[in-house]
Amino acid sequence: MTAADVAQAVGVSRATVGYVLNDTPGARISAQTRERVLREAARLGYQPSTAAQALARGRSRIVLVVLPDWPIEFTLRTHLEEAARVLDDAGYATITYTHHESEHAQPLWKLVDPEVVVGLVPFTPAQLRSIRAAGISRITPDPDERPDIGAVPAVVAGPRLQVRHLASLGHRALAFAASADRRHAGLAAVRRQAVEREAAALGLDVLDARAVDHRDGRLPAVLRAWLSAGVTGVVAFNDDIAGMIAGTAVRARIAVPRDLSVVGHDDTPMAAYFAPTISSVGLDSVGFGRWMARQALDLAEGRTPTADLPEPAVFLVERESTGPARPPAAGEGARPSG
Amino acid sequence: MTAADVAQAVGVSRATVGYVLNDTPGARISAQTRERVLREAARLGYQPSTAAQALARGRSRIVLVVLPDWPIEFTLRTHLEEAARVLDDAGYATITYTHHESEHAQPLWKLVDPEVVVGLVPFTPAQLRSIRAAGISRITPDPDERPDIGAVPAVVAGPRLQVRHLASLGHRALAFAASADRRHAGLAAVRRQAVEREAAALGLDVLDARAVDHRDGRLPAVLRAWLSAGVTGVVAFNDDIAGMIAGTAVRARIAVPRDLSVVGHDDTPMAAYFAPTISSVGLDSVGFGRWMARQALDLAEGRTPTADLPEPAVFLVERESTGPARPPAAGEGARPSG
DNA sequence: CTTGGGTGCTTGTGCGCGCAACCTGGCCGA
DNA sequence: TCGGCCAGGTTGCGCGCACAAGCACCCAAG
Numbered sequence: 001m002t003a004a005d006v007a008q009a010v011g012v013s014r015a016t017v018g019y020v021l022n023d024t025p026g027a028r029i030s031a032q033t034r035e036r037v038l039r040e041a042a043r044l045g046y047q048p049s050t051a052a053q054a055l056a057r058g059r060s061r062i063v064l065v066v067l068p069d070w071p072i073e074f075t076l077r078t079h080l081e082e083a084a085r086v087l088d089d090a091g092y093a094t095i096t097y098t099h100h101e102s103e104h105a106q107p108l109w110k111l112v113d114p115e116v117v118v119g120l121v122p123f124t125p126a127q128l129r130s131i132r133a134a135g136i137s138r139i140t141p142d143p144d145e146r147p148d149i150g151a152v153p154a155v156v157a158g159p160r161l162q163v164r165h166l167a168s169l170g171h172r173a174l175a176f177a178a179s180a181d182r183r184h185a186g187l188a189a190v191r192r193q194a195v196e197r198e199a200a201a202l203g204l205d206v207l208d209a210r211a212v213d214h215r216d217g218r219l220p221a222v223l224r225a226w227l228s229a230g231v232t233g234v235v236a237f238n239d240d241i242a243g244m245i246a247g248t249a250v251r252a253r254i255a256v257p258r259d260l261s262v263v264g265h266d267d268t269p270m271a272a273y274f275a276p277t278i279s280s281v282g283l284d285s286v287g288f289g290r291w292m293a294r295q296a297l298d299l300a301e302g303r304t305p306t307a308d309l310p311e312p313a314v315f316l317v318e319r320e321s322t323g324p325a326r327p328p329a330a331g332e333g334a335r336p337s338g
Numbered sequence: 339m340t341a342a343d344v345a346q347a348v349g350v351s352r353a354t355v356g357y358v359l360n361d362t363p364g365a366r367i368s369a370q371t372r373e374r375v376l377r378e379a380a381r382l383g384y385q386p387s388t389a390a391q392a393l394a395r396g397r398s399r400i401v402l403v404v405l406p407d408w409p410i411e412f413t414l415r416t417h418l419e420e421a422a423r424v425l426d427d428a429g430y431a432t433i434t435y436t437h438h439e440s441e442h443a444q445p446l447w448k449l450v451d452p453e454v455v456v457g458l459v460p461f462t463p464a465q466l467r468s469i470r471a472a473g474i475s476r477i478t479p480d481p482d483e484r485p486d487i488g489a490v491p492a493v494v495a496g497p498r499l500q501v502r503h504l505a506s507l508g509h510r511a512l513a514f515a516a517s518a519d520r521r522h523a524g525l526a527a528v529r530r531q532a533v534e535r536e537a538a539a540l541g542l543d544v545l546d547a548r549a550v551d552h553r554d555g556r557l558p559a560v561l562r563a564w565l566s567a568g569v570t571g572v573v574a575f576n577d578d579i580a581g582m583i584a585g586t587a588v589r590a591r592i593a594v595p596r597d598l599s600v601v602g603h604d605d606t607p608m609a610a611y612f613a614p615t616i617s618s619v620g621l622d623s624v625g626f627g628r629w630m631a632r633q634a635l636d637l638a639e640g641r642t643p644t645a646d647l648p649e650p651a652v653f654l655v656e657r658e659s660t661g662p663a664r665p666p667a668a669g670e671g672a673r674p675s676g
Numbered sequence: 677c678t679t680g681g682g683t684g685c686t687t688g689t690g691c692g693c694g695c696a697a698c699c700t701g702g703c704c705g706a
Numbered sequence: 707t708c709g710g711c712c713a714g715g716t717t718g719c720g721c722g723c724a725c726a727a728g729c730a731c732c733c734a735a736g
Contacts, residue, residue, distance in 0.1 A: 001473070002692055013716050018694060027695090028714050047473050050451050051398065052692035054389035055721050062450070081438065088443035093450060095433055100419065105426035112400070112431060112450065113388050135339070135385050181607075214611030240608060247613045269519075270578060270608065273552030275585045340722055351686050356724060365725090366684055390722035393691050 001046050010040045017041070021048070054113075063087050063296050064114035065096045068121050069183045075266055075285045076120075082289030083296075090297050099127065110134045116300045118292060121155060121187070138299045154288050155187070157314040158281040159194035162235045162263045165279065165316050167202045170325040171233035171261060174199060175226050176209035177245055178237045180216075188237050191265070195235050207231050214244045220252040227259060232325040239264035239271040242278045246321050250275070257323030267317050276320035284313040339384050348378045355379070359386070392451075401425050401634050402452035405436045406459050407521045413604055413623045414458075420627025421634075428635050437465065448472045454638045456630060459493060459525070476637045492626050493525070495652040496619040497532035500573045500601045503617065503654050505540045508663040509571035509599060512537060513564050514547035515583055516575045518554075526575050529603070533573050545569050552582045558590040565597060570663040577602035577609040580616045584659050588613070595661030605655050614658035622651040 003021070007014040012033060019027035020037040029037075054060045065080065084094040092115075097108040109117055109131050116138040117131050128143050166174060176195050178188035192209050199206045207229050212219055223245070226234070236242035242264030246256050254260055256276050264271050267282030298305040341355045348355070350371060357365035358375040367375075392398045403418065422432040430453075435446040447455055447469050454476040455469050466481050504512060514533050516526035530547050537544045545567050550557055561583070564572070574580035580602030584594050592598055594614050602609050605620030636643040 004692080014693085015695080015717080016715065019715090022694075024695075028712085030714065033714080045471060045473075047448065047471075049393065049692050050449060051389050051392035052721090053694080055387065055393050055691090055723090056693040056695085058721070060389065077436075085443055093444070093446060095435075095446070095450070097433075098415075105423055106431070108431060108433070110385065111388060112433070113385075133383060133385075135383075214607075243608070244611050247611055251613060269552075270581070273582050273585060275589060275613070342722080352723080353687080353725075354685065357685090360724075362725075366682095368684065371684080387722050390691090391724080393693090393721090394723040394725085396691070 001044055003046070003048065006037065006041050006044055006046050009044060010036050012037065021046075060113050060115055061092050062112055062114040063092045063094050063116045063118060063300065064109055064112065065094060065118045065292075065296075066109075066120065066123070066127075067096055067098045068187065069098055069100060075268075075283050077285075079283075079285035079289040079292070082286045083293040084289075086290055086293035087296060090300075092297070092300065107131075107134075109136055116140065116296045118296045120292075140295050140299050140305070142305070154283065155190055156194035158265050158283065159191040159235065160198040161281050161314055161316050162265060163195055163198040163202065163204065165263055165281075165318070165322065166233035166235065166261060166325075167199075167204055169233070169261065169322060171204070172325065173205045173207050173230045174233045174235055175231045176206055176235045176237075177241050178209065178211045179241055180211040180213035184237065191237060212241060212244060214248065219244075219248045223249055223252060223254055223260065227254065231260070233261045233263070233322070236262055236264050238266050239268040239274075239278055239280050242280065242321065243270060243274045246274065246276055246278060256321055258326060261322040261325070263316075263322050271317070271319065274321075279319045279322040280317050282315050282317050284315075287313060339382055341384070341386065344375065344379050344382055344384050347382060348374050350375065359384075398451050398453055399430050400450055400452040401430045401432050401454045401456060401638065402447055402450065403432060403434045403456045403630075403634075404447075404458065404461070404465075405434055406525060407436055407438060413606075413621055416623035417621075417627040417630070420624045421631040422627075424628055424631035425634060430635070430638065445469075445472075447474055454478065454634045456634045458630075459528075478633045478637050478643070480643070492621065493528055494532035496603050496621065497529040497573065498536040499619050499652050499654050500603060501533055501536040501540065501542065503601055503619075503656070503660065504571035504573065504599060504663075505537075505542055507571070507599065507660060509542070510663065511543045511545050511568045512571045512573055513569045514544055514573050514575075515579050516547065516549045517579055518549040518551035522575065529575060550579060550582060552586065557582075557586045561587055561590060561592055561598065565592065569598070571599045571601070571660070574600055574602045576604050577606040577612075577616055577618050580618065580659065581608060581612045584612065584614055584616060594659055596664060599660040599663070601654075601660050609655070609657065612659075617657045617660040618655050620653050620655050622653075625651060 003017045004014045007017045010017070016029060016033065017037055018024070019029055020034050021041060065083065067076075080094075080096055087094045095108065095112060095114065099107055107130055113134070114136065117136055118140050119127075122141045123131065123139070123143060128139070131139060163174070174195075176192050178184070178192060188211070196206050196209070208226060208231065210222070212222065234242075234245050236245055242262045246262045249256050249260055249262070256262060262278065264278045264280035267280040271278035271280040295305055341359070342352050345352045345355045348371075354367060354371065355375055356362070357367055358372050359379060403421065405414075418434055425432045433446065433450060433452065437445055445468055451472070452474065455474055456478050457465075460479045461469065461477070461481060466477070469477060501512070512533070514530050516522065516530060526549070534544050534547070546564060546569065548560070550560065572580075572583050574583055580600045584600045587594050587598055587600070594600060600616065602616045602618035605618040609616035609618040633643055
């Protein structure tokens with residue numbers, strides 16, 4: 001089924017079919033002919049060849065969204081769906097892709113030549129080289145601004161809010177608990193830095209930061225060390241880690257939140273049914289998705305990106321795992337070792 | 339950068355460049371010329387236009403993997419990575435896609451014209467119509483075999499194993515707990531059916547099957563109703579649900595596993611640190627990934643799918659949440675209402 | 677000195693579409 | 707009567723590539 005087939009069936013030229021189906025501006029086609037073409041195209045089930053279109057136009061109308069190698073939680077799904085919806089309205093197909101450094105496979109940006117490559121987080125130099133080598137110049141976040149990942153609002157707003165929440169409850173000494181999952185390492189480092197900066201800005205101490213693992217039997221000891229060092233609030237990398245901390249604390253007869261408050265990140269369903277329920281940071285993922293889509297669209301259409309978009313909201317859901325800080329007992333405040 | 343540019347730089351014709359770069363069988367190119375072409379192509383950073391290749395070949399070398407609208411947990415990621423790796427080795431690009439019925443957007447199979455569309459689960463009739471309307475005939479799982487989703491080994495092997503595990507511990511009366519998440523509904527129904535079939539085959543009773551929700555305060559009452567009906571083992575849709583059941587049970591002073599055993603599905607990290615830790619079904623996701631990739635490859639290359647592939651392994655990880663069934667007390671066995 | 681058969685390349689065509697440029701016929705004003 | 711104009715099309719070219727078919731050249735056999 002090609003446009004030529006449709007043209008022949010209607011009894012017009014191939015170009016006419018193209019003009020009708022593309023609503024080409026400047027083309028003069030009578031309403032009657034237009035109607036006949038549309039009807040016949042529908043009847044024959046005509047589907048334009050995307051390859052031929054891409055070749056003739058020189059544009060693929062594909063946006064490639066590169067995801068970090070994290071588990072994709074609920075929030076991110078919503079985010080991506082909304083972005084895809086906005087881009088679809090503008091006539092672009094959205095393809096999501098997770099790039100694994102270890103992978104020997106051809107990265108997708110070489111294989112589908114997208115018009116724009118969007119990173120959920122800024123690209124590594126190696127990725128940038130690879131993308132550029134594939135002949136793609138429209139990249140966001142803009143690598144020329146050399147943005148630290150720490151500058152991406154969606155990434156650091158959450159950790160900041162976690163700290164502010166604990167601060168508002170009177171906590172002065174915190175610990176940061178990251179995931180031992182290798183794939184989380186990059187993001188965890190960024191969130192940790194954001195936590196430390198925010199804590200410093202508010203005059204709080206981050207007495208320890210480390211990756212925790214439930215399979216490591218020493219976690220209860222770590223918690224006790226935190227307590228005796230004076231830590232009263234734990235900022236967890238995500239809800240999984242927060243659950244791990246809270247669960248371990250309860251088993252170790254450490255009261256949550258009386259002795260130790262724990263705040264998670266992502267507001268996953270699990271946070272709401274864990275025992276204790278986990279206070280967590282939620283994100284306006286629909287808003288973030290729209291924001292991302294508009295960035296990509298501006299780039300694709302050659303407009304200068306509208307940098308003044310409102311930053312989407314981040315909010316804290318308060319549950320059982322956080323409460324007022326207990327007053328520090330005498331003799332506390334030593335930094336835990338190891 | 340086109341093949342013509344490379345040809346000009348080397349001083350040969352366009353066709354020669356194509357023959358060298360594609361290693362076209364039947365083309366006779368001297369080792370010397372070949373070398374010069376390869377060197378020059380590399381030096382100029384030549385990237386063939388995928389659109390032109392697709393147009394000329396009539397093949398896109400794209401495989402579209404359609405994901406169900408579930409949260410993509412760790413297991414599935416491994417699965418997809420492995421499938422993508424195998425397909426990449428064979429020269430195919432893998433694009434994953436989640437189709438949302440509600441979405442008004444163009445489905446991706448219309449936008450990237452893949453050679454093969456692979457469903458992680460069989461397609462709905464509406465999806466099939468849409469895919470076929472896009473001119474795609476290579477579809478797996480094969481819709482002509484009209485396979486019930488219940489025939490897909492990766493889908494039903496887990497639930498079966500859950501039942502067998504409980505049966506081996508002496509449980510005779512089970513309940514099935516599904517997710518209240520709308521997006522899980524389809525899969526939950528399939529797993530439930532598999533559970534009921536396996537239970538029937540083993541002579542067990544499934545006394546109740548329902549969606550549970552931690553936000554619904556009636557869950558403790560449901561658990562008590564199960565107990566008084568004689569239920570001793572709960573097959574959970576996944577680890578999340580298993581955690582919800584186990585957590586609620588503990589809060590309601592129902593001993594796990596003494597009074598109630600709970601088995602999850604997916605062997606997520608959470609299952610290992612929940613209190614109690616959750617017995618769960620794990621899948622050999624790498625094996626499943628390879629299996630899926632080979633199905634897709636067979637289809638793409640026009641071979642008859644090798645149906646006799648070994649079914650990848652499914653295994654049970656036994657943890658604290660399951661134990662021997664308590665002997666039924668007198669007066670039990672009535673079916674709970676509501 | 678021709679003939680035949682490789683080898684190593686080139687020319688040419690078509691993939692399906694977008695779009696620039698060019699026709700054609702009717703109508704209107706001069 | 708004629709030129710100009712415009713609606714409503716048409717023809718044709720090019721996008722970058724794959725590949726069939728052709729073509730020059732060389733060497734060995736007759």
